[in-house]
Amino acid sequence: MTTSGRTGADGHTAPWWSGEAPFAAAGLTQERAAQALIERGPNTFEEHERQSLLVQFILRFRNPLVLILLAASAVSAMTGDVANFIIIMAMVLLSVTIDFVQEHRASNAAEKLRASVALRASVVRDGQAREVAVMEIVPGDLVHLSAGDRVPADGRVLEARDFFVNQGLLTGESYPVEKRPGTLPADASELQQAVNAVFTGSTVVSGSAQVLVMATGRSTALGEVAHSLLAPPEPTAFEIGTHRFGLMIMRLTILLVLFVLLFNAWLHRPLLDSFLFAVALAVGLTPELLPMVVSVTLSRGAMRMAKRRVIVKRLPAIQNLGSMDVLCTDKTGTLTEAKISLAGCCDAEGRDSPRTLMLAHLNSAFESGLKSPLDDAILAHNADVSAWRKIDEVPFDFERRRVSVLVERGAERWLVVKGAPDDVLAQCSSRDGQDGEATSPLDAAAIDALHERCRGFERDGLRVLAVAWRVVSCEHDHANVRDERELVFAGFATFIDPPKSGAGEALAALARSGVQVRIVSGDSELVTQHLCGLLGIPVEGVLTGREIAQMDESALRARVSRTTLFCRVNPAQKNRIVLAFKARGHVVGYLGDGINDAPPLRSADVGITVDSAADVAREVADMVMLDHDLSVLHDGIIEGRRTFGNVLKYIMMGTSSNFGNMLSMAVASVFLPFLPMLPTQILLNNILYDLSEAAIPLDQVDASDLTRPRTLDMAFVQRYMWLFGTISSAFDALTFWLLLHIMHADEALFRTGWFMESLVTQVLVIFVIRTRGRPWASRPSGVLTATSLLAVATALALPFTPLGALFHFEQPPLVFFAWLGGMLVAYLALVETAKRFFYARLAPLGGKAPKLDRPFTNPSQTTRSIDTPLTLDA
Numbered sequence: 001m002t003t004s005g006r007t008g009a010d011g012h013t014a015p016w017w018s019g020e021a022p023f024a025a026a027g028l029t030q031e032r033a034a035q036a037l038i039e040r041g042p043n044t045f046e047e048h049e050r051q052s053l054l055v056q057f058i059l060r061f062r063n064p065l066v067l068i069l070l071a072a073s074a075v076s077a078m079t080g081d082v083a084n085f086i087i088i089m090a091m092v093l094l095s096v097t098i099d100f101v102q103e104h105r106a107s108n109a110a111e112k113l114r115a116s117v118a119l120r121a122s123v124v125r126d127g128q129a130r131e132v133a134v135m136e137i138v139p140g141d142l143v144h145l146s147a148g149d150r151v152p153a154d155g156r157v158l159e160a161r162d163f164f165v166n167q168g169l170l171t172g173e174s175y176p177v178e179k180r181p182g183t184l185p186a187d188a189s190e191l192q193q194a195v196n197a198v199f200t201g202s203t204v205v206s207g208s209a210q211v212l213v214m215a216t217g218r219s220t221a222l223g224e225v226a227h228s229l230l231a232p233p234e235p236t237a238f239e240i241g242t243h244r245f246g247l248m249i250m251r252l253t254i255l256l257v258l259f260v261l262l263f264n265a266w267l268h269r270p271l272l273d274s275f276l277f278a279v280a281l282a283v284g285l286t287p288e289l290l291p292m293v294v295s296v297t298l299s300r301g302a303m304r305m306a307k308r309r310v311i312v313k314r315l316p317a318i319q320n321l322g323s324m325d326v327l328c329t330d331k332t333g334t335l336t337e338a339k340i341s342l343a344g345c346c347d348a349e350g351r352d353s354p355r356t357l358m359l360a361h362l363n364s365a366f367e368s369g370l371k372s373p374l375d376d377a378i379l380a381h382n383a384d385v386s387a388w389r390k391i392d393e394v395p396f397d398f399e400r401r402r403v404s405v406l407v408e409r410g411a412e413r414w415l416v417v418k419g420a421p422d423d424v425l426a427q428c429s430s431r432d433g434q435d436g437e438a439t440s441p442l443d444a445a446a447i448d449a450l451h452e453r454c455r456g457f458e459r460d461g462l463r464v465l466a467v468a469w470r471v472v473s474c475e476h477d478h479a480n481v482r483d484e485r486e487l488v489f490a491g492f493a494t495f496i497d498p499p500k501s502g503a504g505e506a507l508a509a510l511a512r513s514g515v516q517v518r519i520v521s522g523d524s525e526l527v528t529q530h531l532c533g534l535l536g537i538p539v540e541g542v543l544t545g546r547e548i549a550q551m552d553e554s555a556l557r558a559r560v561s562r563t564t565l566f567c568r569v570n571p572a573q574k575n576r577i578v579l580a581f582k583a584r585g586h587v588v589g590y591l592g593d594g595i596n597d598a599p600p601l602r603s604a605d606v607g608i609t610v611d612s613a614a615d616v617a618r619e620v621a622d623m624v625m626l627d628h629d630l631s632v633l634h635d636g637i638i639e640g641r642r643t644f645g646n647v648l649k650y651i652m653m654g655t656s657s658n659f660g661n662m663l664s665m666a667v668a669s670v671f672l673p674f675l676p677m678l679p680t681q682i683l684l685n686n687i688l689y690d691l692s693e694a695a696i697p698l699d700q701v702d703a704s705d706l707t708r709p710r711t712l713d714m715a716f717v718q719r720y721m722w723l724f725g726t727i728s729s730a731f732d733a734l735t736f737w738l739l740l741h742i743m744h745a746d747e748a749l750f751r752t753g754w755f756m757e758s759l760v761t762q763v764l765v766i767f768v769i770r771t772r773g774r775p776w777a778s779r780p781s782g783v784l785t786a787t788s789l790l791a792v793a794t795a796l797a798l799p800f801t802p803l804g805a806l807f808h809f810e811q812p813p814l815v816f817f818a819w820l821g822g823m824l825v826a827y828l829a830l831v832e833t834a835k836r837f838f839y840a841r842l843a844p845l846g847g848k849a850p851k852l853d854r855p856f857t858n859p860s861q862t863t864r865s866i867d868t869p870l871t872l873d874a
Contacts, residue, residue, distance in 0.1 A: 016214045017156055017197035018184045027124030027142035036138035043137045043153055043216040057100050119619055121145075121152045141213040147368070148594075150619055151202040154220040155211035157181050162207035162368040164395050165198055167191070170221060176205040176397065191221060203598075206395030207368045244714050245651060252659070256666050263670045277669065277679050293650045297697040301643040308635050309626035311611075317622030319647070320606040321589065322640025325709045326581050327510065327633075328518045328574075328600070329591035331531055332373070334630055335507075335519070336497040340373040342381055343462055347491040348431045348446075350453060355432065356491030358383045360467045363418040366390040366405040374465060377495055392479040398570045401522075406472070406479040413476060415483050417468045420522075420568075421454045421492070424466035431489040439488050454492060458526030461534070462494040504535045506630035513637060514708040518566065518581075520574055525567035532565070545569040548576065556580045575599040587711060591633070593617050608633065638706050645701040648712070649770050650693060655721040656769070657689070657762035660728025664758075667729075668736060674747045676736075677758075681751060681807055685759050685795075692763045692791035695784040702771050702778050719842050724769065727834055731761060731827050738819055748810035752799050755809070757820055759795040761827050763788050768831050772839050775832070 028036070074085070119134040124142040134152040137143065143155060151165065157179050164176040170191055182196045191199065198211055201222040217223055257278045264274035298319065302312040312318055332338055345356040361383035364375040388407045396403040402419025417424060425447060430439045442450075457464045468487035476483075510517055521528055525542050532539050541563040548556060548569060557580045566577055574592075578600040581588045590597070590604035593613035601607035602620045609621035610628045618624060625632060668676040677685070735757045739745040745753060766788055771778035796817075799809040 015189050015194070017194040018186045018188050027127070028138070028140045030125045033125060033136070033138050033141065036140060037136060040138055040219075041217060042135040044135055057096070061096065119150065119152070121149070137213055137216055139213050139216060143211045143213055144208070145198070145204050145211055146208040147204050147206050149204045151198045151200055151204065151211075153213045154199050154215040154222075155197065155213040157196050157198060158210050158212055160207065160209040162393050162395065163209040164205045164207055165202045166205050167199060167202040170199055170201055176395065179209065205397070206393075245712065245717065248714060248718070249655070256662060260666050260669055267670075269675075273675060273679075277665075277675050277682070279679065293693070293696055294647055297643045297646045300697055301639050305623075305636050305639050308632055308639075310632060310636050311624045311626065312622070313624065314622040317606045318636075318640045319644050320587060320640070321608075321623070321636050322638075322642070322644045323587045323709045323711045324589040324606060324637065324640075325514055326516050326518060326586045327589045327591065328520050328578060328581070328604070329630075330521050331519055331523070331528060332497065332521070334591065334628060335500055335503045335531060335535060337500050338373060338497065338628070340377045340463070340495050340497045342377045343494040343496045345467075345491055345493045348450060348489060353491045354383075356467050356493060357381060358385070359416050359469055359490050360418055360465070360493045361385055362388060362407055363403065363405050363416045363467070366407060367393060367403050368395075373497075374463070374493075374495055378493065391477055394479045394481055394484070398522075400481065400484070402484070404479055404484055406476070406483075408474070411474065413472050413474050415470050415472050415479060415487075417470075417484055417487055418465055418493075421451070421464050421466040424468050424487070425450060425489065427484050428468050428487045428489040430486075432491070442489060450489065455524075455526055457492065457494050458524040459530060461527055461530035462496055463523060463527055465493045465495075467491055467493060499531060499534050502629075502631060506634060507535065507537065509634045510630065510637075512707070513634065515634075515637065518560075518577075519564065520566040520569060520577055522568060522570070525565055528565050528567055537564070539564045541565075542567060545573050548573045553580065553583075557583050560584065571597070571599060575603055578603045587709060637709075641706045641709070642701045644710060644712075645705040646696050646699055648710075649699065650696050651712075651717060652720050652724075652769060653693060653696075653766055655717060656724035657728055657765065659721050660725035661685075661732065661758050661762060663725060664729045664732035668732075674750075677751050677754060678808055681755055681809075684807060685755060688759055688791045688794055689762060692766065692784075692788040695781065695787045698783045699770065699781045700779060702773060704772060720838065723834060723838055723842070724831065727827075727830060728762065731823060732758065734823065738823075742819075743813070743816065746810075748808060749812060752804075752809045753812055753816055753820075756795055756799075756812070756816075757823065760792050760820065761824060763791050763795075764824065765828060765831055768828055769835060772835070 120131045121134050121137060122129055122144040123132050123137060124130075124144075125132070129144065134150075137153050139153075141153075142158075143152060145151065145163075157163065158181055160180045163179045165179055166176045177195070179195060179198055184193065184196060188194065197214075198209070199222060200220040215221075215223075260278040261274060264277070265271070295315070298315040301318045302315060305312055305318070329335075332340075345353050345360060347353040347356060357378075360378050361381070362385050364378045365385055366388075367375065388409045391406040391408055391413070393406065394404040396419070400419070401423045402417055404415055404417045406413070406415050408414070417427070428442055428447075430441050431446070431450075432439055454464050454466075467490045469490055470483075470487050472483065507517060519528055519532075522545075525544060529539055529542070541559070542565045543559060543563045544566075545568040548566070551559070553576070556576060560577060560580045561584060566573075569577070574597070578588055578590055582603070582605070587605045589606045589608060590600045591608045592601055593609050594617060597609070597613075597617050598620050601609065601617060606623065607621040608623045608625060609617045610625050611618070612628075613621070613624075623636070665676050665682070732754070735754055736750075739750045739753045743749070743753070766784070767780060768775050770780060770784075798804050798807070799811050804811070
């Protein structure tokens, strides 16, 4: 891959990272940066010119059904039926406007929430360091980068200190590469050769640097290939469910429309009337407000979660959170207080060792990478290292699981190593004597004894780091991995991290809500098991990173369901664990905050992080928690289930009532000598019904619907649609018989009577089917009640108003209202009875639950199982 830059004397274009670095001592002024932002555009790969409200509104008319209606209205106008043209246009405008206004307001509210956690970077403006949104960075900016940051733009390194970045997304390199200032020859055109430059999409592993921004947005190296590298994530469970629902409705619509058109053509009825009737049927069957209901419901959920200090970046994640049945999380900061303190330092014999503390302090003090809480705990204990000077370091990575610093004092030059005990001991060949006075060789028996001492600490719940060192020659001024051999073991540093107050209660609440927690940690299995004992978490199974490495995907999928703890795992293994759970049919959440958590955060159905997380973690996460607290997360899960409950209400109401009425119309159009309802009347019926349902996002949700995770199950929706649609059609048939044989209605009275019965029954049945329980025990929202009663009142009053004549309605006799009242009571009673039968026999769970490998029980019971995943502990 090459990136163009300046044109050299030979006529060839050289990349901007070659040649002398431009002079940029003070960065840009705020005024110049604002001008550059206008000229260059925001620092993103997407198109940024936001469409005007008018354009957004017009684009709403791209809906195929809307276009068909507009064509039908145009045909009516050309044939002289101006009234039909006006009515259809009014119905279309009203429907599109309702959808546009509601979704636009919801979108704006969600955008404000996302902006509150937008990535920011430290830049120099007007000679002063300040934080700006990454999107506002422009060429010429001076950006300061440090460990954990995401590189916000392509730029040239002007200053660097032990600066290592991971740029594998662009180059495929497996390990971090060091970046440093310097001049490269003009023929250094490949990204791998650009050791003096950083690129968007990279993450800083260790050290710090000051970078001069050279390219932003689509002009960056990643921007040139963003379409291939930045593939969208896999669809979530919610998105898959709504897609399948759309396909089901489309198939039903096509079948009904074809049925009506063919039979009316066979009966030689007017083609235009038949076409308009068929189009009106299609519109009546289509739940066109579903996008608006989903957007408004999710946006309201996002705003409620914001009050609980959880910022939602991607709205469908709210529903996914409610459907989640497996949560993978780390223990540090989630199950523990994350207030790690140094318990002590000992030598190989287990004696207190100030020397081990001094060496650990040397390593932590001079390490320039992303410091862990363990480093902070070490540095909290004073040790005199003022005589030492740092030469170089080998930063921590998740394969070696250790960090080394090269230091000198006078004529002494040492490599000091600190890291995971297994990985450090594997590189040791000798050990310190008491106070480091002499060293002695480490044989196999001594190594085993040290491992057993380490396991003893871990069984007591202490986290352990091993500390080692070796002397190097004074000519040795650059550290690398090959130096980490023949080390002298100094001792162990042990740490304590007490359980978090309230963690047990939060885990109990999650278990009662049907969420299995899986602990995924880089820490020792013994330490993690000790914590589980303190919290009362039975451990069913343990898998270590070493065991996972020996498993193929099918074997891992078979084991994850029986495993509570995943310990000593690396980043790639974390991602494999998430994918294994998803492959078993689970809806998986992942809680992580480190650089190494980006892949599983992206792979999970819902990625969750905290506001103090690394940039790359916050970038890919769906939600950002401002408080690292499982109880807050549990509140978010309940909110997700509330949004799902209201979306499912709309789907069930729309499919059952709409399907029943449209099926009745299609069948009646075959047997009646006239159309059972005019196209404009069908459209009016549909718009009044939609108005009554527009308040569903504001409705209450029964507590019983919040107790377990559910996903959108098409088999459940279809069974519901056929049962309640059939009941609706049966009462439509009764209405036909009443109007034709009892009241001897003409065409106008028939259409008026059925319009009233159809709308009143399908609106008032909302109060029956909106809850699984008894309607009088579940209180609907005031807004839903008001809109529903308003729709009913409009339908009943319309024939008695001047508008009634416009829609070809006729005033029905008073006896019709007595019949209507009786049928309404009978209909609602039958629906209530059918509802109880449906939930008791046909769909006892009221929706599909994610696949569970075992029943959920209370954490206080010995049969309960819990699990969790997050960042790898150094």
